Amino acid sequence: MKTIKTLTLAALMALPLLSLNAQQKTSGINRADMDTSVKPGDDFFQYAGGGWMKANPLSPQYSSYGVFNDLAEKNRLQLQELFDNLQKEQHAFGTVGQKVKDLYNMAMDSVRLNREGALPIQADLAEVQTFKKENLTKAIAKMHLAMANPFFGIGVEGDLANSSMNVVYMSAGTSGLPDRDYYLNTDADSKKLQEAYRNTLQKLFVLAGFKEKDAKRAVKTVYDMEYKFAEASMTRAERRDYTKLYNIRTVEQLQQDYPAINWRQYFDLMGLKELKQVILTEPKVMAVANEFMTTMKDQAIKDYFCNEIITGSAGYLSDEIAEVSFDFFGRMLTGQQQRQPRWKRAQGYPNSLLGEAVGQLYVEKFFPEESKQKMMKLITNLRKSLAQHISSLDWMSAETKINALVKLNAFTVKIGYPDQWRDYSGLVIDPQKSLYENIKAASIYETRRNLDKCDKPVDREEWGMTPQTVNAYYNPLNNEICFPAAILQAPFFDPNASDAVNYGAIGVVIGHEMTHGFDDQGSTFDADGNMANWWKEQDSEKFHASAEKLAAQFDQIIAVGEEHANGHLTLGENIADQGGLRIAYDAFKKTDEGQSDEVIDGFTPDQRFYLSYGRIWAENITDEAAYQQTKTDPHSLGKWRVNATLRNIDTFFDAFGVKAGDKMWLDPADRAIIW
Numbered sequence: 150m151k152t153i154k155t156l157t158l159a160a161l162m163a164l165p166l167l168s169l170n171a172q173q174k175t176s177g178i179n180r181a182d183m184d185t186s187v188k189p190g191d192d193f194f195q196y197a198g199g200g201w202m203k204a205n206p207l208s209p210q211y212s213s214y215g216v217f218n219d220l221a222e223k224n225r226l227q228l229q230e231l232f233d234n235l236q237k238e239q240h241a242f243g244t245v246g247q248k249v250k251d252l253y254n255m256a257m258d259s260v261r262l263n264r265e266g267a268l269p270i271q272a273d274l275a276e277v278q279t280f281k282k283e284n285l286t287k288a289i290a291k292m293h294l295a296m297a298n299p300f301f302g303i304g305v306e307g308d309l310a311n312s313s314m315n316v317v318y319m320s321a322g323t324s325g326l327p328d329r330d331y332y333l334n335t336d337a338d339s340k341k342l343q344e345a346y347r348n349t350l351q352k353l354f355v356l357a358g359f360k361e362k363d364a365k366r367a368v369k370t371v372y373d374m375e376y377k378f379a380e381a382s383m384t385r386a387e388r389r390d391y392t393k394l395y396n397i398r399t400v401e402q403l404q405q406d407y408p409a410i411n412w413r414q415y416f417d418l419m420g421l422k423e424l425k426q427v428i429l430t431e432p433k434v435m436a437v438a439n440e441f442m443t444t445m446k447d448q449a450i451k452d453y454f455c456n457e458i459i460t461g462s463a464g465y466l467s468d469e470i471a472e473v474s475f476d477f478f479g480r481m482l483t484g485q486q487q488r489q490p491r492w493k494r495a496q497g498y499p500n501s502l503l504g505e506a507v508g509q510l511y512v513e514k515f516f517p518e519e520s521k522q523k524m525m526k527l528i529t530n531l532r533k534s535l536a537q538h539i540s541s542l543d544w545m546s547a548e549t550k551i552n553a554l555v556k557l558n559a560f561t562v563k564i565g566y567p568d569q570w571r572d573y574s575g576l577v578i579d580p581q582k583s584l585y586e587n588i589k590a591a592s593i594y595e596t597r598r599n600l601d602k603c604d605k606p607v608d609r610e611e612w613g614m615t616p617q618t619v620n621a622y623y624n625p626l627n628n629e630i631c632f633p634a635a636i637l638q639a640p641f642f643d644p645n646a647s648d649a650v651n652y653g654a655i656g657v658v659i660g661h662e663m664t665h666g667f668d669d670q671g672s673t674f675d676a677d678g679n680m681a682n683w684w685k686e687q688d689s690e691k692f693h694a695s696a697e698k699l700a701a702q703f704d705q706i707i708a709v710g711e712e713h714a715n716g717h718l719t720l721g722e723n724i725a726d727q728g729g730l731r732i733a734y735d736a737f738k739k740t741d742e743g744q745s746d747e748v749i750d751g752f753t754p755d756q757r758f759y760l761s762y763g764r765i766w767a768e769n770i771t772d773e774a775a776y777q778q779t780k781t782d783p784h785s786l787g788k789w790r791v792n793a794t795l796r797n798i799d800t801f802f803d804a805f806g807v808k809a810g811d812k813m814w815l816d817p818a819d820r821a822i823i824w
Contacts, residue, residue, distance in 0.1 A: 178650065188811065193791055194791040196763070202767050212773065277451050278451060296458070310681075315603055357455070367455060370452045407435055471488070556676040568610060
């Protein structure tokens with residue numbers, strides 16, 4: 150465990166506050182993006198981004214399209230330029246260039262994919278047909294190393310209680326539908342979806358070569374299993390409590406409690422010969438998996454294994470097979486009407502399987518190094534602002550404040566791209582083999598790479614996102630915030646825009662990720678990234694009371710149809726949104742622009758700040774996608790990340806003259822303020 154230097158409040162407050170821009174810039178607000186027919190106090194989401202939403206209606210290839218997607222589209226064009234350049238060059242076999250080029254070309258070769266049809270998976274399906282129950286352990290291990298996780302799955306991550314070391318986590322159950330509720334709900338729409346899902350599986354089995362009656366038998370087996378797994382599973386909101394997921398089991402205990410397979414043999418086959426224990430996330434689901442492994446007949450297990458292969462590979466085979474899968478998982482579940490063009494889909498294979506190799510090419514061409522330096526200035530300012538917020542909290546004791554400041558000071562910051570790039574020399578991409586075979590090989594390579602980390606120190610230099618990803622994250626086990634190169638572009642980050650616009654966009658993103666260290670999950674980890682309690686009891690009680698108040702606000706929102714938002718599922722993100730806004734605003738107010746009253750393009754500095762925030766969440770979304778996000782995603786819909794969050798921010802009301810009677814007004818006593 151590393152030593153944390155004690156940081157006094159006075160030392161942290163003495164950090165200089167740096168202006169992002171030396172010169173006065175244009176406002177960066179585009180009135181065409183707005184809908185000024187709406188009062189800002191009635192629907193700020195529409196007011197700030199309604200013009201953009203009107204100008205960017207959903208195309209058939211999207212179920213939702215927002216500013217994040219818009220920037221991702223720009224990145225796709227940049228990546229396509231890189232891939233096109235690779236086509237013009239010769240690359241020796243085994244080089245990164247060869248691997249990226251050939252993987253992309255295989256995914257682009259529709260003639261070959263359609264000619265092969267389901268042929269690439271026939272060898273694996275035929276091998277499954279030779280299965281006998283006495284070989285269950287070997288069969289499961291072989292599938293786990295490749296592309297499927299029947300019954301249960303394992304993976305290596307940092308230990309929640311000792312974040313400096315990697316350990317094995319085990320989770321059980323499989324699911325073809327997005328969430329347990331898709332199985333358990335009994336309303337008419339849910340029953341329609343369930344039937345359509347079973348029909349889709351039936352069609353996929355037939356396309357893979359099964360007779361109709363055999364396909365019907367297999368689908369019943371699979372669906373009944375998935376239903377039982379869903380019944381035993383925790384809700385997504387319950388799974389946000391890490392203490393419930395941290396269940397240590399020795400290999401001997403696994404053998405005693407779940408004796409259906411030979412656990413020592415299984416771990417040996419997975420390359421974990423010295424493994425002593427695992428962290429089991431959901432024992433109840435593992436008990437269901439053990440019951441299935443014990444009681445299922447050979448034929449039922451064969452059908453289950455085949456389903457894992459067929460559904461897992463549908464996107465890598467012919468257009469006919471992929472279209473059947475998309476018809477349900479795209480059109481019906483999300484409202485997306487068309488698959489994306491082949492060139493976009495083809496990009497996805499090297500972009501994910503060789504992510505950092507592509508990322509290295511990306512940053513060399515498209516990421517200006519000066520953006521990294523300006524981001525560091527912003528982060529310095531935001532860190533100081535959060536420290537000031539912590540120090541001024543009237544509900545937190547001095548002792549807990551010091552612990553919070555120590556954690557804040559210990560944040561590691563990653564910007565742009567990793568210092569050390571991934572080595573892909575061990576991965577072979579062979580264009581003589583099918584796309585499916587190459588993806589399978591890449592999956593095996595990545596699985597072994599992950600499992601090889603077991604019982605080794607955590608590499609804190611490793612990144613959890615590629616540089617070309619339009620996103621950011623906070624990792625509680627490393628106590629780090631990370632901002633990939635791809636998000637450091639307009640409208641999130643624009644060196645030529647005013648401070649108000651940059652603080653309202655990327656500044657809030659920075660503050661959001663910082664606040665994740667102190668949300669309902671992040672606050673359970675200390676400065677070293679260990680799951681440990683650093684709170685005085687009375688402080689924790691006050692924090693959770695405020696968090697519950699915020700969760701209750703979101704619970705009241707009708708997200709889509711009759712489906713309410715889930716305030717507890719989205720609580721961490723909602724806390725981070727609010728915290729990010731508050732600390733970014735206060736940091737902005739200490740810049741020259743923030744302290745002025747200068748009106749630019751018709752807007753005050755405060756108005757420009759909040760308009761920038763509202764603008765980045767502009768999005769159009771289908772009802773189907775909104776429903777799925779509400780059921781499965783810890784992020785609230787964009788509309789509520791704006792309107793519901795701003796209802797708690799006093800300075801927003803002041804900036805736009807929002808008053809009682811306006812739809813977004815919330816009485817001061819009802820506002821939930823945490824950080």
